[in-house]
Amino acid sequence: AQSVAQPEDQVNVAEGNPLTVKCTYSVSGNPYLFWYVQYPNRGLQFLLKYITGDNLVKGSYGFEAEFNKSQTSFHLKKPSALVSDSALYFCAAYNQGGKLIFGQGTELSVKP
Amino acid sequence: GAGVSQSPSNKVTEKGKDVELRCDPISGHTALYWYRQSLGQGLEFLIYFQGNSAPDKSGLPSDRFSAERTGGSVSTLTIQRTQQEDSAVYLCASSLGFLAGRDTQYFGPGTRLTVL
Numbered sequence: 001a002q003s004v005a006q007p008e009d010q011v012n013v014a015e016g017n018p019l020t021v022k023c024t025y026s027v028s029g030n031p032y033l034f035w036y037v038q039y040p041n042r043g044l045q046f047l048l049k050y051i052t053g054d055n056l057v058k059g060s061y062g063f064e065a066e067f068n069k070s071q072t073s074f075h076l077k078k079p080s081a082l083v084s085d086s087a088l089y090f091c092a093a094y095n096q097g098g099k100l101i102f103g104q105g106t107e108l109s110v111k112p
Numbered sequence: 113g114a115g116v117s118q119s120p121s122n123k124v125t126e127k128g129k130d131v132e133l134r135c136d137p138i139s140g141h142t143a144l145y146w147y148r149q150s151l152g153q154g155l156e157f158l159i160y161f162q163g164n165s166a167p168d169k170s171g172l173p174s175d176r177f178s179a180e181r182t183g184g185s186v187s188t189l190t191i192q193r194t195q196q197e198d199s200a201v202y203l204c205a206s207s208l209g210f211l212a213g214r215d216t217q218y219f220g221p222g223t224r225l226t227v228l
Contacts, residue, residue, distance in 0.1 A: 032214045043116070043203055043219035051214055090155065098213040099171075100145075102155040 002027045002095040006103035013081045013110050021076040021106045023091030031093055033074040034100070035065055038088040047089075050074060061085070081110045114138065116220035118204050124226045125194055133189045133223045137206030144187050145207075145217060146179060150200040158202075161187065162209055194227045201225070 005024045013019045025031055032051055036044040048059025055067045065076045074091060091103040117136045125131050137144050146158040157171040161181045172178070176195075181187040191198055201222040207215035 034216070036219070041221075041224075043118075043221040044205075046216055046218060049216055092155075094213045099157050099160070099168075100217060101157075104154045 002093075002101060004091050004093050004101055004103040006089075006091055006106045008106050009104070010107045010109065013108070015083050015110055015112050016080050019078050019081040019085070019108065019110070021089050021091075021108060023074045023076065023103055025072050025074060025091075025093045027093050027101075028096040031067075031072075031074075033065075033067065034092040035059065035063070035074075035076050036090045036092065038090065038105075040087075044090060047076070081108075083110050083112055086110045116204055116206050116218055118202075118220040118223050120223060121221065122224045122226075124228065126228050127196060128193055130190065130192045131194055131225065133191075133202050133204075133225070135187045135189070135204030135206075135220060137185065137187070137204070138218055140208070141206035141218075142184065142209030143207045143212075143215060143217075144181055145205045146187070146189050147203045147205065148173075148200045149203055149222070153200075155203070158189070162212065191225075194225075196227045199225055199227045 003026050034049045035047040038044050047063050048057050050057050050067045058064045063078050086109050089106050092100050095101050119134045142163045144161045148156045159179045160168040176192045179189045201224050203222045205217040205219045207217045
């Protein structure tokens with residue numbers, strides 16, 4: 001079955017430290033991968049996507065993600081975390097049926 | 113420009129009542145999607161509209177759920193005879209629609225539905 005997995009329910013990081021939120025995928029064909037962020041009582045905000053090209057994708061708010069085909073991963077990264085980055089992060093991929101499927105989400109907590 | 117808007121932001125209803133949730137997509141977006149976000153269930157696809165094509169209803173959980181899109185723009189999701197398990201946040205998204213299976217979807221703020 002086609003799926004997206006986020007193995008960590010929660011990630012805790014100190015402000016100023018680098019952060020990584022993990023995502024692995026299992027889809028047929030070429031993967032089209034996305035990261036979204038959700039703040040409390042808000043909808044999902046688009047951060048970045050990988051369609052083709054460079055494996056390192058840069059997005060909004062200083063976030064980037066690295067596409068690794070051999071490991072079927074698309075981890076979200078930021079060199080220096082901010083307290084305001086604390087939110088729920090979703091990885092997503094289009095499946096063969098053209099539907100966007102989501103991981104279960106990772107709660108990022110950045111402490112001062 | 114304006115993003116996707118949804119109304120109402122919150123809806124509390126009694127079991128057995130019908131509810132209508134509204135979505136206004138980004139102007140010029142031909143594709144519109146509805147999702148349901150429940151605790152423990154993540155984000156669940158419900159229905160997809162693309163232009164004038166017949167909608168993809170494959171994610172609707174029961175025949176109590178229906179949706180329409182008028183004039184290729186505004187969409188209404190209707191839940192008949194609501195049940196407590198329908199309580200969730202209902203999210204709408206839209207996209208340009210030119211690259212099916214690759215489009216970036218932009219989400220509205222959601223409608224939180226509580227069925228008592």
